Amino acid sequence: xxxxxxxxxxxxxxxxxxxxxxxxxxxxxxxxxxxxxxxxxxxxxxxxxxxxxxxxxxxxxxxxxxxxxxxxxxxxxxxxxxxxxxxxxxxxxxxxxxxxxxxxxxxxxxxxxxxxxxxxxxxxxxxxxxxxxxxxxxxxxxxxxxxxxxxxxxxxxxxxxxxxxxxxxxxxxxxxxxxxxxxxxxxxxxxxxxxxxxxxxxxxxxxxxxxxxxxxxxxxxxxxxxxxxxxxx
Numbered sequence: 001x002x003x004x005x006x007x008x009x010x011x012x013x014x015x016x017x018x019x020x021x022x023x024x025x026x027x028x029x030x031x032x033x034x035x036x037x038x039x040x041x042x043x044x045x046x047x048x049x050x051x052x053x054x055x056x057x058x059x060x061x062x063x064x065x066x067x068x069x070x071x072x073x074x075x076x077x078x079x080x081x082x083x084x085x086x087x088x089x090x091x092x093x094x095x096x097x098x099x100x101x102x103x104x105x106x107x108x109x110x111x112x113x114x115x116x117x118x119x120x121x122x123x124x125x126x127x128x129x130x131x132x133x134x135x136x137x138x139x140x141x142x143x144x145x146x147x148x149x150x151x152x153x154x155x156x157x158x159x160x161x162x163x164x165x166x167x168x169x170x171x172x173x174x175x176x177x178x179x180x181x182x183x184x185x186x187x188x189x190x191x192x193x194x195x196x197x198x199x200x201x202x203x204x205x206x207x208x209x210x211x212x213x214x215x216x217x218x219x220x221x222x223x224x225x226x227x228x229x230x231x232x233x
Contacts, residue, residue: 004049005047005048007047009024010048014053018057021132022060029129034074035055035077036055055077058076058077059073059077062076063129065089070122070126122155124154126156127156130161131168132168133167133168141164141177143177146184147160194212
């Protein structure tokens with residue numbers, strides 16, 4: 001093997017401490033999408049240079065912490081290949097966003113008074129790659145309407161990705177789609193409560209578009225506090 005080049009197994013060992021969801025199949029998927037192009041030895045085996053590893057590290061970082069779809073990541077990489085700086089990930093003047101996993105991202109989103117401004121639009125295949133879910137696990141979530149495409153499209157959004165990530169993490173504790181149905185039913189009841197509470201206010205002021213999100217935030221905080229109060233201290 002040429003000096004400084006590593007096998008895919010060695011690359012996996014380097015990245016695994018920082019990205020526990022990475023796998024050989026995921027690295028090969030990113031190559032099939034044209035995001036990385038490792039050298040090929042005469043035997044056909046992939047050989048990764050340090051630049052390939054850093055490129056992989058960037059891809060995995062923006063997938064895990066910023067939920068960027070592959071199309072946007074490809075645009076960022078093209079800019080980097082041309083010697084340009086990609087757009088700041090944390091928004092203008094804010095720098096990169098702090099590293100958080102899917103569960104922490106969901107909690108951060110739940111604490112906002114407004115929906116996130118930047119929507120995401122990913123395919124079913126990208127959803128599985130980003131969340132780490134298997135095809136059977138995703139199919140089970142879809143069967144119970146826990147993960148659904150954005151209305152009127154075949155693409156999935158941020159909420160679908162968040163549920164998929166959380167579902168994979170909860171599976172380690174023996175919780176599957178049947179248990180998440182209970183959470184969905186509770187959410188549906190809370191939505192009904194919110195709609196009933198804000199209806200008279202919206203009739204008086206139909207232009208108040210922030211009211212549903214504001215009330216949702218209050219209900220979410222109450223929900224989280226009540227859950228904590230029921231857990232052993």
